[in-house]
Amino acid sequence: MRTPGSLTAAQRAASLRQQAADTAAANTATPTQPTPQDSMTGATEKPLNANEKRVQAAREALKVSTNNATANIDPMDEVDGSITILSINDIVTYSHNPRSKPNSKRAEIKASLQAEGRITNTITVTRRSPKEKYFPYGGGNTRVELCKELFAEGDERFATLHVLTKKWPGEAAVITAHLSENDNRGDISFWERTQGVVKFKSEYQAENKAQLSVNELNKVLKASGLNYGIKMVQNFIFAHEYLSLIGPWIKAEEINSIIRPVVSSLFDLGTKFDKSDEVKNALDEIMLMHGQDLESTELANKDKEPASRQEPRLDVQGLITDFQTVVAKVLKLQVDNMPAVIQAVTLTPNLSIEEIQQIKAVEKDPKSKQPQQSPIGGMLTGVKGKSSASTITDQQAPKSNTAEFEKQLIAAFSILNAAVPIADFLKTDPQLPYGFFVDFPASMDSVEGKPVGDEMAGLREALWPVLASMSGQANEAFAQAIPDNSSWALTRAQGLEAMSASCIAAGVAMRNGLIYVTSMHVWMLMSHAVVGPAFMSLMKVLSEHHVSDPAKFQISFKKLFS
Structure with a gap:
């Protein structure tokens, strides 16, 4: 047999070709499967040589997934808190920034930026997607605008x-x-907050x-x-x-105490008279007129020196007067009676059209400059006392309230009702010392089926026993003056146990015929930013009436169910 060295060139080439063919066949066969010949003969799998093992290892390595830690990370994703240098052209102001008017300190901020040559308080920015530009997150719009x-x-x-x-x-x-950033600076208006919310x-x-x-919106905010x-x-x-x-x-205090109560009452009137659209259109025309005047003032200010500019201030009293005038025309009511009608609807939403049409303004004293108001008895469903069955003698019975006191009381209760809803349980009775x-x-939690929220429910629970104690209704001497069809009279007729249970449902304790008013009740009312002043205003009116007519309060106290 010849050795490789003694083979001719042609023979060596043929030998190399055969080796290459054998290697290719070995590489394409599955290592773990026997060849057809092996299957027939029952032979075991042919072991791989060193070269075949290296080829097989390389092939398997190609099938293994990468363990790269950044393989699934979008390179365009933001990382919270990372410091980045951005081109000024890659940043814009926030399109939904609640504050729409220029920053009052704009000139000061610009001067500071020029002096420092940079923003000293780093701005946090965000963007909706990698395709959009960055904008400030939670403040910095003015600084971005000035830098640009x-x-x-x-x-x-x-x-x-x-x-x-x-x-x-x-x-x-x-x-x-x-919103939070602007609130912290205290330079955002009521309307800007409104738009943001x-x-x-x-x-x-x-x-x-x-x-x-x-209620849910309030909780989420x-x-x-x-x-x-x-x-x-x-x-x-x-x-x-x-x-x-x-x-x-609009200013926050004006809408809360004046504009919203009046407009709500006017809308209620429109609903009662089946003229909701007509009332809304009439009010819109008035607001458009006032709004155009204010816009004209703002435009004129742009051409004036700061010292000569006129502040565009809403004439709230003029607005209310115009509201009353146009709605009176729509509903065919007397304009002079509108203040009394509005007060009546505020305190007693269930008044009928006929009752509303009968409400008249108190005759105006020529010497008085006070606006006309209706008597309180004409404002709340016309409740009448039972003089024939009353245990109060003619000498003891309190005299009719004076017109001046009635006007003051109506105004005080209206302000209080605007702060905390009480119209559903406030009633009139001319035989009681203060006439109510x-x-x-x-329910304390709702008015006419509409929830009032936890805060208002608590304030109603605090106010109810205080008013009940001041009115005289918890004095047995006035018990017969309360109308028979009232819940108070019906419950009293059922006895002490029923009265105690109803008081508990109203959030107040009654023991041995006495209503218990606690320091917590009084403090809740007085410490509230809006209810406190309204409550104290009512107390002032009642106090002045007490001083001017002390005979009404000389009847001895006798507890209920004694």
């Missing part, structure tokens, strides 16, 4: 900004961050696919760090729905 302005003026120091980037949290979260509500509902009631309170949130929603034509010039009493409400 300075760069446009040629200051190259503002070509880039050092910023903190934040992963996109959703539109609703960004809106609350901007309404936009937040819309975005939150879209993101969570759920509708928010006013509170969870986001915006504790406006249910009353203010109600004002926001009311202003957005009905007062947008004068919105930019409080009945048992259907």
